[in-house]
Amino acid sequence: MVRFSTTHTFKVLPLVLLGIMATLGLVIEAVRYGTLLWATKIPLAVLLAVAFFRTRREG
């Protein structure tokens, strides 16, 4: 079962903020510029996902 603890969520808080920023980037691209540079965000999305799944069992 996937379980997130407050401690570990806090430890990776900068990554959460970075994920929010990347998501906002996608929204700005789509709404303001009518385009999506989604392919260039795949590496970051994959790496952030790896971090969350690697830390999920700790704490």
Add this chain to the structure above:
Amino acid sequence: MHLFIETLTLLFFLGFVAHAVILRGAAGAGFFGAMLLMGFLRENFVVLRDILYGFAPLHLMFGRAPLIASIIWGYSIYAAMVWAEAVSGERYGDRRPSGRFLALVAVFMIALACFYEPFLALIGMARWQAGTRAVLGVPLITWIGYPSLAVLFLLLWSWAMGRDSRLKRIAALLIPLPFLAIGHALGLQAVKSALDW
């Protein structure tokens, strides 16, 4: 739009600083202070020497360069360090990080380059020199520039913090730091020119 992104990045940056101070105490504040100084020196040098890239006129400036350019290095390096710690389980501090840890940091910095560069070009905040070679809007030289500065800074910090007195730690950090900041910009321009990237 530019002001919104500048303000948001500054707020997130301050959140990162608070995170570092809560988890690492004074060392966290010093870590960010050093990265801010490095970013300030590097980006102002880039502007003054007109190398690598240029910036649009932005609202928040720090010297001759946009504030966002100075803080983005600390923001990015800290995020890469947190990610590498989360993935490797290795705690970064005053001991030299492992090669695996540094490789993870480098990979994350390249992923950040892929995120930042096309976006900054799209919204017109930064422009690389004309003729700069890129793939999907990501200049090839950033695949060297982003990871190399992060790895070199982390090595410098851990080496400096390993000194046995406070004065030695400060000197070991602050004396090489300007050389790292300016040398990195000059070195990157030299590599870019040599490879015709």
